Every structure is written in C-alpha cells, then in structure tokens.
Amino acid sequence: MIPPPGTGAFLNAHGWGGAAVRPLAGDASFRRYFRVELAGRTAVLMDAPPDKEDSTPFLAVGKHLHDLGFSAPQPLAADLHQGLVLLEDFGDARVNPVLSADASAEHDIYAAAVDILAALHQHPHGCVPPYNEAEYLREARLFPDWYLPAVGLAEAPGYNDAWALLWPALFTHPPVLVLRDYHADNLMLLDRPGLKQLGLLDYQDATAGHPAYDLASLLQDIRRTVSPALETAMVARYLAARPGLDEAAFRTAYAILAAQRNIKILGVFTRLYVRDGKPAYPRFHPRLWELVNANLEHPALAPVKAWFDAHVPAAARTGVQS
Template identity: 60%
Template sequence: MAPKMIPPASAPAFLAAHGWEGAEILPLAGDASFRRYFRVRRADGATAVLMDAPPDKEDIGPFLAVAGHLLDRGFAPPRPLAIDRAQGLLLLEDFGDDRVGPVLAREPHRERAIYEAAVDILAQIAAQPAPEGLPPYDEAAMAREVLLFTDWYLPAMGAEVDDAAYLDAWAESWGDVARLAEANPVMVLRDYHADNLMVIPGREELGLLDFQDALAGHAAYDLVSLLQDARRDVDPALEEAMIARYVEAANVADPLRFRAHYEILGAQRNTKILGIFTRLWKRDGKAHYLALQPRVWAYLERNLAHPALGPVRGWFDSNVPHKLRAAAWAEGAPQ
C-alpha cells in the first residue's frame, strides 16, 4: 500500500537544524516510488519542500547528482537547501503548485507555448553530451524494462508467453537505436511529461521534477515521454508539430531515422508503462493507475504501426489478442 502521509519523526529536528524550526509540515504528494513530499511553511511565510526518501528503499544520491548536472547546465530543477543522507531527508526549493498538467486543464490556450518551451529544453539538453557517471540506457536496460510487460501485465491477464522470442523481436527492432545511443549519448531524464514540469511563479523557464533516474541514452526518449503522455491526451497534430520543432532546434541530421527511433522508443516506453502500472496495482495496491492503461495502449498501437517495429508488431499480433489490449480495461480492472 502507499505510505501514509505522516512526516517522519526526524523531520522537525532536521528542519530546526537548517533554519526552519517550528515550521508547519503539510502533506504535499507521494509518487509511484516510496518517496513522499511535504510543504514546510515558516512563520514568516517562506516555504520549501521536504522530500522523505527512506534510506532502506530510496537513495537520494542520484537525485542530487542529476540536479547538480541540470543546474550546472542552466536548467531549473529545485535547488537543494539542506541534506541529511543518513535519514533520507532533503529540503528543496518550492516551485509552487502549478504542474503543467493541471495548468493546461485550467488554461488550455497555453498548451502550445508550454510544449514549445518543454521541447526547447530537450533540444538544449541534447546539444551537450551526457554527464560522466550516468549509467547507460543500453539494450540491457531497455530489455529489463520491456520484460515488465511479460512479468506483470500478461500474467495479470492470465497469459503466458515465450520471453526469448519476445526479446528477440525487440532486439531486431531497436539495434540502430542502441548503436546511436552508445555512440552519442545524451542525458535522458526518463519521466519527462506534463506532471513533472512546473510553471514557476515569476520565472519564464519550466521547473523540472522527478529526474533522479536519469541515464545516458537516446535523445528521442524524453521527447516521446513528453508527447505520448500516459496522464493526458496530446493531440496528434500538436505531437507532429513538436517533433518538427525538435528536429529543427536540435539540428537532427536524418529526420526519417530520428522518427523511426522515436516510434521504437515510444513502443518500448509504452510497453514498459503497461507493465509498471500493472505492478503498481498488483504489488503496491495503487489501482488508480489502471485508468490510464487504455491511453497507453492507444499510443502503443500507433507506435507498432511504424515499419521499423515490424518484428515487435508481429510478436504482439501472435501473442496479445485484442481482448487483452485496451479492450480489457474498458470497464475497469480485469477480474
């Protein structure tokens, strides 16, 4: 089950040691991990965000390392204000409450401008090589992720398949992606979508969240994460316009090759997400993610239509019938 939103007992002393004695601690959010977030408010009105990452379950080291890389390159992650690694406590700059997803639900006229800004950030990230020390987003990593589909999704549907044939189909499709990522790796934030981007009061740049799992990989991954968002519908016309914007801004040398890689990584990511959402349901009791499965399937079906994914499409056609795809979720969780 999801952790209860009660501040850790060590929080008041941690805050007091760093100039926040007596600050009010208010529940803010949890996420798909064991991390929890609280807003702390001092008597003078100043606010910050407290991250609670239990050390036996989460390591704040990668968050701090990637935040440092982003800050050094001129981007806007929340700045760390105080750190206690032993207790897994981190006090962060407070960006407010305006995640891009809810902002666009209230103010849909801002969608194009915000997506343009988000795409431009990715083009700027891709203009620099990945920082040293980031693990590679290579074939082994991609394979581990797509196995979430066969390890969690298909068993939940009552289906069993041959993992070897499954991985062979993927390897046949993503070989060129992996070669390019190995030759020219960029920093891939891996969960770059509307609910992890912030409109910061009084600032033009978008704030970045949930980047601690960054890897060194292919530039198209974060673009497809943004434009095929599991949590909100992105109009296909906007998706096409933003792909074109990225291709121009990043000076992509071979747009057709890039588009093939975009669809391959989209298929890989969406397949992984179907497995992750099922695992969150079955293992962690977080059933609310299941409502997102039909949207993810719609993205995946579009990805699989690209010729570069012929082997993977063939495997899906042979092993995952229509009744086990989006149709399985039409009336809620399968029984």
C-alpha cells in the first residue's frame, strides 16, 4: 500500500519530515491508514480521498467525544483538501485480536465498553444528523437492493410496509449520540486508567438516535461471537446503569435495531463485493444469517419475519458465493 502523493510535503509542513511511513490498515470505506514514525514518536496518517470521503464529521465527532472526556484520537495536523489527517496513535491493541489471543479479560472489557455507552448516553448528542425513519429504511433497503439480486431473487411487495410497523418503537426515548460502528474491532485497549481505558474509532457516521443501537452493534458482533450469556449480562448491565429507562421498551428497540443492523450489513457487504470488488466480505454472510434468523424470532419482528419467511427461502440464506 503506497502513501498518497502529497504525504511527504504534508509531513514536512507539520514537523514530521523524514518520518518512516508504513501501511497500517484499511477499512470498508475508501479510507486508508499508515503509521508514521520519527525519533521515537508515532502517529497515524489517515488518507481519506476528498472526492470519496468527507473527514469533517469525523473530526467534529472526535472533538465532541474528547471534550466529553472520552478517548477519541485527536488530530495533530490536517489538510482536508488533500484528504490527509495526522492522528494521535492509539497503538495496536484492538479488542478483537487481543481477545482472540487471550479471552480471559472478555467480561471486563465488555463491561468497560458498556459502561462507556451508558456514560456517553447521559450527555448531549452534539451536532449530528438524526437517525430518523428515512435513514432506517434507507439502510434496511440495502438488503433487497443488493443482496437479493446477488442470490438471484427479485424483491417481493411489502418489504417497506413491514418495517414501517416497527419504526415507532425506536422513538420512545430522547436521542443520544450513536457512533454506528461500536464493536470489538473499533475499540482499542489503552494504557490509561479508569472508564476511558478504551479508545473509540470509526465514528464519522454518528447520528442522534436510540441508545440501544450501539449496544446491539457491540453485542451482536459480526466478526466476533459474543455468547448469549455475555450478551444477556451486558444488556442487563446497561439497564442497571440507566435506571430511568423503560426496560420493556428498550429491549424491544434493541431487538428491532439488532435485526435492522444485521439485515443492512448483509446488503452492505454484498455491495462491497459486487460493486467495489472487495472479495473478503461474503465470508461474513453465514454469521450474519445466523444472527438475522435469531433476530427474526423476537415477537417485535413479526411483520418482517413474515416477509422473510414468504420471500427469502432457506437456500437464499447461505450467502453470496464469492
């Protein structure tokens, strides 16, 4: 992975001239990341091509999180015309690979992640767009728009109408800041004491929405299996930390949002494969279907389950073949 052409001049202009630049990671977007090393200092260079990615929301939400006392990587320098941002380096201890190597701290790490959400949700959500019905539907429609054609199925009537019966349950609580991709691969173990020991990544799509969304994202992880016992314990932990919530309404919203998110991601990962030529993503489809099939058994999902049972046969629930 080669750094973008303006990297040398950008680093020179901000006190990092002559630094070593090594590939670090990419993600499902067009963003790429590099580690920059100079005289014992390190930073992360984010390359977000401005014709494809707008880094302004990422910087704004990161500042908001930082101002609230949470650990979000802060910019050391930025040139948004080139799409280059030099960020504080949180290291390499992502929760998912750390727990893959040694799961002994799993409960404590998830407890810390849940406590962060509970604390965050007691603050104003800041200046982010609303997670409204139109956005929930746009996301849910990624399934019929991308997944169904990829498995040779046409969309049957009634999909939007089934979801429309569910949306009112998602507006029973004042909106909070929803980071949208809160899971083990976007959480970093930091050498810092207390609640903020987890670093937060990948929040540029943050919205103002229901507090159950990020909890469902954390506990129904596509890349890492969270046991039913741990999921149950962590939902209970969140509710205990926020005793003013209507527990029944929260649990209903959690079920709906878990299903909406997992069904959306079936579409997103199909699009990444079909449109963007990223062959790694269909391998997650079996895990997603495992989650979706379980999600649809919740009574709150009855209208959507009826649509899936009528129009998406078992043979089409195995994933797109790469």
